[in-house]
Amino acid sequence: MSQSDRSSAVRVRLVDVARAAGVSKTTVSDALNGAGRLPAATREHVRQVARRLGYRPNATARLLRAGHTRLIGFAAREYVETPWVYAELAYFGQLVTAATRAALTHGYGVVLLPTSGPDDCWLDMPLDGVFVVDPVEGDPMVGDFLAAGIPVVSDRRALAEATGGAGTVGRWIDFDHGGAVRRVLDHLEAAGAERIAVVAGATTACFHQESAAAYRDWCAERGREPSIVCLPGPGLQPTLEAVEELLDGPAPPDALFILVEVNPPLLLEAVRRCGRSVPDDLLLVCTTEDPTALHTDPPISTLSFLPGETAEAAVELLVDSVEGRAGEPGRLFSAELRIRASSAFPATA
Amino acid sequence: MSQSDRSSAVRVRLVDVARAAGVSKTTVSDALNGAGRLPAATREHVRQVARRLGYRPNATARLLRAGHTRLIGFAAREYVETPWVYAELAYFGQLVTAATRAALTHGYGVVLLPTSGPDDCWLDMPLDGVFVVDPVEGDPMVGDFLAAGIPVVSDRRALAEATGGAGTVGRWIDFDHGGAVRRVLDHLEAAGAERIAVVAGATTACFHQESAAAYRDWCAERGREPSIVCLPGPGLQPTLEAVEELLDGPAPPDALFILVEVNPPLLLEAVRRCGRSVPDDLLLVCTTEDPTALHTDPPISTLSFLPGETAEAAVELLVDSVEGRAGEPGRLFSAELRIRASSAFPATA
DNA sequence: TTGAAAGCGCTACCAT
DNA sequence: ATGGTAGCGCTTTCAA
Numbered sequence: 001m002s003q004s005d006r007s008s009a010v011r012v013r014l015v016d017v018a019r020a021a022g023v024s025k026t027t028v029s030d031a032l033n034g035a036g037r038l039p040a041a042t043r044e045h046v047r048q049v050a051r052r053l054g055y056r057p058n059a060t061a062r063l064l065r066a067g068h069t070r071l072i073g074f075a076a077r078e079y080v081e082t083p084w085v086y087a088e089l090a091y092f093g094q095l096v097t098a099a100t101r102a103a104l105t106h107g108y109g110v111v112l113l114p115t116s117g118p119d120d121c122w123l124d125m126p127l128d129g130v131f132v133v134d135p136v137e138g139d140p141m142v143g144d145f146l147a148a149g150i151p152v153v154s155d156r157r158a159l160a161e162a163t164g165g166a167g168t169v170g171r172w173i174d175f176d177h178g179g180a181v182r183r184v185l186d187h188l189e190a191a192g193a194e195r196i197a198v199v200a201g202a203t204t205a206c207f208h209q210e211s212a213a214a215y216r217d218w219c220a221e222r223g224r225e226p227s228i229v230c231l232p233g234p235g236l237q238p239t240l241e242a243v244e245e246l247l248d249g250p251a252p253p254d255a256l257f258i259l260v261e262v263n264p265p266l267l268l269e270a271v272r273r274c275g276r277s278v279p280d281d282l283l284l285v286c287t288t289e290d291p292t293a294l295h296t297d298p299p300i301s302t303l304s305f306l307p308g309e310t311a312e313a314a315v316e317l318l319v320d321s322v323e324g325r326a327g328e329p330g331r332l333f334s335a336e337l338r339i340r341a342s343s344a345f346p347a348t349a
Numbered sequence: 350m351s352q353s354d355r356s357s358a359v360r361v362r363l364v365d366v367a368r369a370a371g372v373s374k375t376t377v378s379d380a381l382n383g384a385g386r387l388p389a390a391t392r393e394h395v396r397q398v399a400r401r402l403g404y405r406p407n408a409t410a411r412l413l414r415a416g417h418t419r420l421i422g423f424a425a426r427e428y429v430e431t432p433w434v435y436a437e438l439a440y441f442g443q444l445v446t447a448a449t450r451a452a453l454t455h456g457y458g459v460v461l462l463p464t465s466g467p468d469d470c471w472l473d474m475p476l477d478g479v480f481v482v483d484p485v486e487g488d489p490m491v492g493d494f495l496a497a498g499i500p501v502v503s504d505r506r507a508l509a510e511a512t513g514g515a516g517t518v519g520r521w522i523d524f525d526h527g528g529a530v531r532r533v534l535d536h537l538e539a540a541g542a543e544r545i546a547v548v549a550g551a552t553t554a555c556f557h558q559e560s561a562a563a564y565r566d567w568c569a570e571r572g573r574e575p576s577i578v579c580l581p582g583p584g585l586q587p588t589l590e591a592v593e594e595l596l597d598g599p600a601p602p603d604a605l606f607i608l609v610e611v612n613p614p615l616l617l618e619a620v621r622r623c624g625r626s627v628p629d630d631l632l633l634v635c636t637t638e639d640p641t642a643l644h645t646d647p648p649i650s651t652l653s654f655l656p657g658e659t660a661e662a663a664v665e666l667l668v669d670s671v672e673g674r675a676g677e678p679g680r681l682f683s684a685e686l687r688i689r690a691s692s693a694f695p696a697t698a
Numbered sequence: 699t700t701g702a703a704a705g706c707g708c709t710a711c712c713a714t
Numbered sequence: 715a716t717g718g719t720a721g722c723g724c725t726t727t728c729a730a
Contacts, residue, residue, distance in 0.1 A: 011498045013723060024701045029725060036726095037699070056497035059475040060418060061723035064409045064706050069475070071460065093442055096461075104463045109474050111420070111460050112445075114453045125420070125458050126408040126475065148405035149360045236644065263641050265614025292612050295585065362707060373717040378709060386715070410707035413722050701730080706723105713718080 012053045021049040032057070060126075069126040072318055074099055075113035075141060078134035078205045089261045090289040091307055092133070098311035099131060106319045113141075120144045129318045131311075134205050135159055146170060151321035153314045156206060157330055171317045172330035173310050177207055178214035180335035184257055184285050184303055185218050191343055193255030193283050195227065197246050199239065200259040202230035211259050227253060231260055240270045247274035247282075255283035255343070262286060264293040264300045284342040298341030305335050361402045370398040381406070409475075418475040421667055423448055424462035424490060427483035427554045438610045439638040440656055441482070447660035448480060455668045462490075469493045478667040480660075483554050484508055495519060500670035502663045505555060506679055520666045521679035522659050526556055527563035529684035533606055533634050533652055534567050540692055542604030542632050544576065546595050548588065549608040551579035560608050576602060580609055589619045596623035596631075604632035604692070611635060613642040613649045633691040647690030654684050 018028045023046060030036030031046035063069045074096055100110045113122055113130070123144055129151040135142050139159070145152050153171045154160050160172035188196050198215050201208040212228060219226040229242045239262045246253060258267070264286065268278065276282040278298060285301045286293060293300040313331050320327045367377045372395060379385030380395035412418045423445055449459045462471055462479070472493055478500040484491050488508070494501050502520045503509050509521035537545050547564050550557040561577060568575040578591045588611045595602060607616070613635060617627065625631040627647060634650045635642060642649040662680050669676045 014725095015723080025724080026701055026726080027699090030700095033725085039699070042699080054496055056472060058413075058723050059473055060409060060413045061706090062473070062725080063475060064407075064413045064708090064722090065724050065726090067706070069409060071474070100461045104466065109460050109462065111458050112449045113458070117453065123405060124408055124411070126412060126418070147403055236640070240644075263614070263644075265612070265618070266641055266644050269614070269646065291585070292615055295589075295612075295615050297618065363709095364707080374708080375710080375717055375719095376715090379716090382709085384709085388715070391715080407707050410722090411709080413706085413724090414708050414710090416722070699730105702728095704725105704727085706725090708722090709720105711718105711720080714716080 011058070012055045014055070014057065017046070017050045017053055017055045020053060021046050063126065068128050068322070070107055071109050071111055071125075071127050072103055072315070072322070073111045073113045073122065073125065073127045073130040074133075075115060075122075075130065076133040077115055077136055077139060077141065078203055090291075091261060091305065094289050094307035095133060095311050098308040099315055102312040102315035103319075106315065108315075108319065115141075123148055129153070129322045131314050131318055134207075151318060153318045153321070155310070155314070157332070158206075160330065171321055171328075173314050173317070173333060174330065175207075175305060175333050175335055177210040177335070178217075180303055180337070181211045181214040181257075182218055183335075183337055185215065187337060187339065188255045188257065188283055188285065188343060191255075191279075191283055193253075195224075195251065195253040196255040196257060197227040197229070197253035198257045198259060199229050199231065199242050199246070202232050208259065215257075227251075236263060236266065240266060243267065243270050244274055247271065247276055252276075253282070256285070258284075258286045258288075261288050261290070264288065264290055264296050268296050268300070278342050279344060285337075294340075296342075301340045301343040302338050303335050304338060306333060309333070360407070361404045363404070363406065366395070366399045366402055366404045369402060370395050412475065417477050417671070419456055420458050420460055420474075420476050421452055421664070421671070422460045422462045422471065422474065422476045422479040423482075424464055424471075424479065425482040426464055426485055426488060426490065427552055439640075440610060440654065443638050443656035444482065444660050447657040448664055451661040451664035452668075455664065457664075457668065464490075472497055478502070478671045480663050480667055483556075500667060502667045502670070504659070504663070506681070507555075509679065520670055520677075522663050522666070522682060523679065524556075524654060524682050524684055526559040526684075527566075529652060529686070530560045530563040530606075531567055532684075532686055534564065536686060536688065537604045537606065537632055537634065537692060540604075540628075540632055542602075544573075544600065544602040545604040545606060546576040546578070546602035547606045547608060548578050548580065548591050548595070551581050557608065564606075576600075585612060585615065589615060592616065592619050593623055596620065596625055601625075602631070605634070607633075607635045607637075610637050610639070613637065613639055613645050617645050617649070627691050628693060634686075643689075645691075650689045650692040651687050652684050653687060655682060658682070 014025055014028055018025045021028065027038065027042065028046050028050070030038055031043040032050060076092055103110045111125055111127060122141060127150060130145050132139065132142055132152055132154045135154045135156055142152055142154060153173065155173050157172040157174035160170040185196060200212050212230070215228060216226050229246060231238055231242060239260055243256065267286065271278060271282060278284050285303060287303045289304060289307055293302050310333055317330065363374055363377055367374045370377065376387065376391065377395050377399070379387055380392040381399060425441055452459045460474055460476060471490060476499060479494050481488065481491055481501055481503040484503045484505055491501055491503060502522065504522050506521040506523035509519040534545060549561050561579070564577060565575050578595060580587050580591060588609055592605065616635065620627055620631060627633050634652060636652045638653060638656055642651050659682055666679065
């Protein structure tokens with residue numbers, strides 16, 4: 001019954017191999033890990049016995065011994081109440097994808113963390129470090145990990161600097177959100193827009209806060225009337241409805257800057273339903289990572305927050321922290337405005 | 350310097366708290382875990398000391414003690430060479446999302462596994478079980494985990510039954526792919542289609558294999574000429590090109606059944622570019638989990654493989670295995686055909 | 699060349 | 715009511 005050998009509930013341990021091979025635990029360990037100075041014969045013998053018995057080292061025990069787990073956590077905190085809804089947004093999807101890939105190249109695995117749960121249940125996971133996206137003000141998760149001496153990288157510089165302090169904790173990546181928004185607005189203005197409306201999220205994420213503020217400032221500086229709709233959530237339907245309302249309302253805008261993730265093709269369709277044509281009739285810039293923005297007709301200008309690059313940077317900062325390397329405390333990125341036909345100068349100009 | 354207290358590199362251990370509080374390790378453990386029969390005063394005292402010192406239990410040590418990790422792995426094996434590209438497909442995204450959510454409700458965390466890497470590096474992770482999606486024939490990852498006595502759930506019944514055997518290993522979820530394909534074809538035929546073309550993937554995933562075979566059989570039974578395009582990868586552009594080629598080619602089809610993930614709005618746009626109109630001119634069914642299929646004009650009929658439900662089932666099977674509960678060896682699902690306007694009987698009928 | 703023994707940090711048994 | 719101690723399974727130092 002070789003089958004019942006293997007699937008029997010009792011796992012074979014190092015000491016079992018040692019006994020079966022008639023050697024000590026040390027010898028087995030050395031033989032299997034290529035350590036020590038064993039004669040090739042002993043080594044081979046031990047290996048054979050180990051294989052015959054179907055021995056696999058216990059990962060947890062090695063980790064305890066090693067003092068690290070090569071596991072990093074990933075958490076997105078914005079929608080704390082409804083865990084993992086955000087996974088369906090292209091931005092978060094790409095973020096976790098890139099983080100995973102980056103972690104793997106550094107020899108780390110990624111653990112998807114719960115955003116809610118019994119108290120500080122996240123501390124029960126054997127993590128070497130954590131990447132926290134969109135931490136909330138005074139985030140308990142961040143606090144817990146830092147207090148436990150587990151390095152944290154977040155995407156909020158201000159928050160990281162407020163909490164951490166010493167060398168190995170509280171590093172960050174971040175964006176100049178206000179600057180990015182102004183760049184978009186300037187671009188739209190240069191393209192001839194006179195009434196730029198903004199659709200923003202109403203969450204606590206600093207991204208939305210800062211973006212909305214920047215928009216208002218920008219308008220104030222020019223004596224323009226701000227026209228902004230704040231959405232409670234990231235749903236597709238509410239966003240499209242908000243757009244249609246704006247376009248069908250009084251004093252419709254001649255440019256739209258969408259700050260929540262929205263499906264580009266469907267957005268375009270909604271705009272058309274309102275009898276507007278992009279870009280002749282309405283300039284359009286979206287904050288989305290959805291790759292279909294490239295393939296619509298016309299292609300849509302986007303403001304990208306570079307999930308791939310930033311996740312990679314975050315993981316690198318984290319790994320540096322974990323492995324005790326000093327280094328930069330954080331990295332500031334610039335959102336990338338990708339100008340495409342939806343906001344280019346009208347072809348007629 | 351309360352700050353340097355907390356971030357100092359040396360983590361405070363249980364024994365440190367015990368010493369500081371003038372009690373034994375046992376008392377500290379009991380006090381903190383609410384075990385034992387300590388007087389409230391002792392308990393409180395110990396807790397205060399622990400808090401003052403910033404004590405956090407070492408997760409790895411507890412896990413070693415506990416004999417389990419409450420961590421399950423998630424791996425998708427189809428595109429082993431280019432890890433995590435698939436994360437951008439709606440199907441996989443929803444799969445990992447649902448699996449994560451389900452795992453969390455059972456008190457398990459999810460570890461995203463590398464699909465390639467130095468030999469059996471995945472065994473270094475302290476996992477209680479693994480969910481392997483699209484395992485390849487004779488998958489080494491599956492074999493390694495089973496050999497290590499770590500329960501595996503995969504989405505290939507045949508493979509699971511070939512490998513495992515005994516109670517705690519090799520459970521499965523699966524679909525009757527052939528049946529699903531035939532259901533779609535029957536539906537299209539009933540809706541009046543006479544030339545149904547299929548766009549399929551060319552990967553080793555049994556889904557593609559079985560689907561293509563079912564299509565060919567179905568055609569053969571009716572003496573129809575099969576018209577099938579096999580795509581090497583999941584890219585958006587190649588898929589759209591294949592569709593346009595089909596529609597512009599000789600003997601264009603009057604119905605299209607797309608078996609790879611494609612963006613619904615863009616697909617519709619491509620179809621229109623070919624001068625066809627859905628559904629009057631061309632019936633359309635897609636195998637996609639992209640939620641925008643609902644919002645296009647017309648909405649697109651889809652064949653859904655229920656990533657949410659199946660991931661949940663997989664996690665439940667896995668948790669049962671891990672916790673030593675006997676139970677069903679697997680669960681067979683039926684793909685769900687969601688008929689919408691894109692494949693309904695022409696309105697003119 | 700090999701092995702005994704000491705831990706990694708924690709929990710749980712069984713004395714006191 | 716409290717604490718000593720054994721042990722989870724492994725690696726590693728050090729002595730033989």
